[in-house]
Amino acid sequence: MATRLKDIAHDLGLSVVTISKVLRDHPDIGEATRKRVLKRIKELNYQPNFAARSLITGQTWTIGLVVPDLLHPFFAQIAKAISVEVRKKGYSLFISSSDEDPALEQEEIAQLLARRVDVLLIASSQWTVESFRRIEEQKTPYILLDRQFSGLESNFVGVDDRAVGLLATTHLIEQGCRRIAHVRGPEISTALGRLDGYRRALAAAQMAPLPGHIVSIGSSGDHRGEKGGYEAASKLLGHKSRPDGIFCFNDPVALGTMRAILDAGLRIPEDVAVVGCGNLSYSDLLRVPLSSVDQGSMTIGKVAASLALKLAHNKTPRRPKSELIPPHMVVRASSLRSRAAPEPSQLLPSPARE
Amino acid sequence: MATRLKDIAHDLGLSVVTISKVLRDHPDIGEATRKRVLKRIKELNYQPNFAARSLITGQTWTIGLVVPDLLHPFFAQIAKAISVEVRKKGYSLFISSSDEDPALEQEEIAQLLARRVDVLLIASSQWTVESFRRIEEQKTPYILLDRQFSGLESNFVGVDDRAVGLLATTHLIEQGCRRIAHVRGPEISTALGRLDGYRRALAAAQMAPLPGHIVSIGSSGDHRGEKGGYEAASKLLGHKSRPDGIFCFNDPVALGTMRAILDAGLRIPEDVAVVGCGNLSYSDLLRVPLSSVDQGSMTIGKVAASLALKLAHNKTPRRPKSELIPPHMVVRASSLRSRAAPEPSQLLPSPARE
């Protein structure tokens, strides 16, 4: 059986209270006894019982994280960063993957609330605000990741999506593109922000989207991702004023877009330049390495973790805080056409990674 | 404040004990009161306090998972599968990423043990057996994932590495390769098993590795992965009897190998066929899509979860169980040279994924 405070107290002829105080650096303990206790604690390799501690303090020293898909490198990176950061402060991290299923996500949130996690971090695939209201009822502090919800004032950490759109579109303009199209995503904050940035970048250069140059990928699960990108890009390429640059909502969509361009017998980036978003780990291993806007997922994780730790300690709820992480552009072959053609070696995976 | 058993008991004029029994489907409760209690529980949305429950039962209904790198799709897939499976049974999963650092891994194991997880799952990056001995001292059941340790009798779930080597090498033989080389990994169970399978497959075809056709990637962190593969393959290609097929320890190494082959002005698979292992998510997005042995990471996760749940309930320790998952070959362009040349479309990402 594991050693308890009682055992140590009995060994040293002290009371449990004294041992408990030593453990928590309580001031009113004599130096001599403090040393004796610490020595014995080390000898017996005492590990405090979190259950008993939680019962009285109300804190569990755990943090919950719900992501739509742990396989997605973006969320995996965030999860990893959070795990590392909170562990340093003695917190452990529950991670669960909702598989993009709102119903499953709600169950997982409920389970984590039942476990009385100190803070809840959610990258939600929800469409309504309802489940967040339930979290608020329980008075558990929570932080939304990646995606925001209008009409919900909550803590938020994610990339600055407007800056994403600005960065990508401005880059295409600088590369000499004049007919820049956008394959946009569904009606969620990330897609809307990127669309807005795209529009603003064009406007800043005295340009405007040509009619039909903003296409949306299908909302059904089957037509999202790469397939949706292929279909959307096919539409664009059949257009009478064919785009010479396409900014895609995310990297999978950009992959589909690139496939459509190559299938149409066109060259990337000479005929059509492509920029995605997410900077996924495969981005520089492709046939044509994909330029992409990096969302700074590691930074998102670190910032979210630090905010979570703050919330865990402040018993008094503060005003919700929104942290926008600045994105940065990672230029690869798919959009590099201003200067000389890229070296052949750049078309292949290179050992030096971003 | 959250509702407690006491509240429900008071509301209905019953004792806490009765409510507790209803919650756990104890037989000696009358049907009428059982329904009344369940109704009230639902009304108040009662959530049991895990801390109090753990304190008395000794079970925490949590499972711990330690992986070397959550960003690696192999481990991400395993983590996801485990998370989904154990959640169904009411368990929550602590996940931590050790960043391939043995010292960090030990800290994380210690933290999870201190939390009294019911079962510990470890994909270890350890070199010694020492830390597992400590787990055994605490009498916490544990399961090793992916990598085994000689001289340590423990529960294990992972791919059948010998079968991996057999499958890959046999495939290359069937594709008409006659000088098959192997880029092997370090001195750990996975690499040794795959090497053994490679040897056996050759022997079964009355063949043997030519001298110098088994090369090892460097053990230092810098020379592992893609860079190590590039260096190892360069050696092989300079050999007087140049290989016409290479089986690589894993996919990153295979990527480096392919880069070396193309840099040498040779064709894949016509001059040299390549097979990797891991079937990483980028495998069919490459310039030359990579044939790879799939390790069945989802199956590993599911089997590990099911074993973990068994261990969580059996208070009496059973004999350690070893579960070997059969791998399967995923043939793509990098090794397909027996019949007609692959269709051009196969050289590009295809929407239909394995």
Next chain:
DNA sequence: AAAGTAATCGATAACTGTATCGAAGATCAA
């Protein structure tokens, strides 16, 4: 009617640690 049995529920202790306040002794000032 007496005794036995089954069904249903509750009183009490226990699990381990923490918060609170009080007690004992030491030290110091007046």
Next chain:
DNA sequence: TTGATCTTCGATACAGTTATCGATTACTTT
């Protein structure tokens, strides 16, 4: 010396649940 203050430690209550065993009631059997 007295009183006050400080230092160091402990007694007690408590957090929310479950294990155990005893109590009550109703029903059955002989």
